[in-house]
Amino acid sequence: MISGDGEGGSVEMETETTAAASAAVSATATAAATATATAAATTTAPDALLTVEHLSIRFGGLLAVDDLSFSALPGEITAIIGPNGAGKTTVFNCLTGFYSPDVGRLLMRHSDGAEVYLERLESDQIARRGRLARTFQNVRLFPRMTVLENLLVAQHAELMRGSLYTVGGLFSLPSYRRAQQAAVEKACRYLNLVGLLSRADEEAGALAHGAQRRLEIARALCSDPVLLCLDEPAAGLNPSESKTLRHFLRRICEEEGLAILLIEHDMGVVMGISDHIVVLDYGRKISEGTPEEVAGDPRVIAAYLGEEDADDGSTSSTAATA
């Protein structure tokens, strides 16, 4: 049957990093503390769409996200980067209600002035009330349904209303036919945008990996988000696909007026299109800024380039002192 802990699958795989993580957290505690202090000053922008403040979540003994604050501005691409196990996906899971944070405030400020605190919503209310849509690190489509059906599911609420909560749909009332027509048209628009219109009637699970990733983005767009959260959208794409994806993201960001929150390992993608980058390491924010600023930050270089060495060093030094 359906099991809900697919995301947790990565948890088991990454348990070896856990010990190293906690060791390193204590080792770099002082350095990180200064980093957060400087960061906190820069984050609280008044016109921010999403404001994350002091987000922390703990899994057993592991602080997966530790006092993280940042914000995402409308119409901008904000990237979250960091080594594997840094807590990026966990941030998304907090934003979309799959994990409830131990501490922290996740505020969406919409253009009409409405303020929505995401941490108070259930996972299935986030899409409508928070107007936040996401994709998953390991693509999660409805594989035995067609491409078009995948996009119609994303418009469930409108279609339900159009079908007068099924009653009108059963008798095929005009209001339902109108709603269906509108939903199909919207789906076609996004399918066309991701180049999948001609495959609308194929099973989603039968598409190639790159096409599935595009479909997942189209599906997220169909739910009318103002903030689109993409978890490693370029993973498993070939270089040319990754390049097209980059242009595509930039373009929907500008044309649809969306804000994008992007987790990505592909530095070409991140540096090429992000307006703002937040760097996580062991759950803490170690740097933040424009691509140039982040690329020149010695802490980022240490975390990224010297990842192996730093890890080995800190673990062995802890072992030596113990």
Next chain:
Amino acid sequence: MTQDLRAILIELGITGLIAAALVFPLITLRTIDSFEGLTINARWLPSVLAVALVVLGRFGLILLRYERSAIALAGGAAAMLAAAYAWSSDLPLSKLFEVFLFAGGLFLFARAAIQWLVIARGVERARIDTARADAALALRRAIPLAAAVVVVFVAFLPWLPFSSIYMLDVGILILTYVLLGWGLNIIVGYAGLLDLGYVAFYAVGAYAYAIFAVNFGLSFWWCLPLAGLLAGISGLILGFPVLRLRGDYFAIVTLGFGEIVRLVLINWSAVTRGPDGISSIPRPSLFGVAEFNKRATGDLPLFHEMLGIPFSPEHRIIFLYYLVFTLSALVAIFTLRIRTLPIGRAWEALREDDIASASLGLNRTRIKLVAFGISAAWGGFAGAFFATRQGFISPESFTFIESAIVLSIVVLGGMGSLVGIAIAAALLIGLPEVFRELSEFRMVAYGGGLVLIMVWRPRGLLSFREPSVRLFDRRGRMRFAAEGYAVGDSPLAAPAPTTATATAMTAAPAAPATGGGAVGEGSVVRQKPTGSKG
């Protein structure tokens, strides 16, 4: 092949031993109820034959492994001939044995024929596969027509020259299970929840009908919707706590609920009359106009007197037959319709991936609850029909085995396929009735059938899924004349001589994707300066 003789003999020996171990308790030992009490009688001849049959079948498969398809072909044909001869003569063999002999021969023959075509005639494997795929597609296309023919046949069955009361009785039984299967299909096939306690709703419907009819004297036409409603409400009540559970836990708790309902029926004697059950449940009248009895019991006129024809018990049976036929048709139409509505798609989305569904704003509990309520209501209708047909119900009729039978009908038929479920119901309920001899092996046949289907068609007899909505019709034209979406070219589509929109719109659904190409020159892309680290 000869150099492996030892290995082959060992394999045959092991097969024989396993067969003997299974055959001994199942076939050899037979209890006889004689006047000295229960004695055991050994049936050696059939046992030896059965073991020999298994060993021979294994040998046939070994022949295929060594690519001796000609011998296997001959062997398969011989087995079929022998079975046919045995069937027509009066050898002291069980019919079951002959059926197995024939089926085994047919299986061997078909496998050998394919192999022979591939090896001796040089037919490529790929061609056979495409031929198979074509046949499957043809079958798929033919299903609506075949289904229509069957529906017409079923609708006119009472008027066909060869129909009999017995046939109609079997038909009513099958249709009752079709009704139950289609009801359970909503939970299991669409919403993807393994419900092991469906019999609870069947029981609630039956008892609701019986209690309203006997205690309050309501007529069938009032009781039927009431029974459905009560069963639906009980579905919502039972569903609420269990729908938060997942997978195995859900299955086990529904199993428990099924038993709880049965125990309540046994122990709440004041209302349900306990283990004795409720008897003399009124039979349905002809829409409150006339009744089907020989002598008047109430103030309604008698059906046969009204028409001025002699009394026949057949009238009532034909009426019941049409009643359950109409109920099934109603459920089928409703199900086909709701499947294409947003709620139906939401059920399937939850089955496919409930995390993704939640992230798209689907309220999982509410959507599953609707499935539970509707499914339970259909189960209640079936229960009410059961009560009025039997005229007597007791908790005995609502044991776990009923849930298991209905569930195996749904699984065997192919979850989500109405036609497949109807076929499975006809096979699982009809065959044991028609082949009375088989019915003592009913459970063995169930198990065997399930295993065979797991091996050959792991997703059920008819497992393909018709999309709830299609964008393109068969000729590849768009069915929803859409204008609003045609904004700009597709940034992910390869640049084409015409605009991407135009090509995509006219392309057939089977056309290869145009994605993954470079970006058209016209699209404006703001390129950020790349950082030093990449």
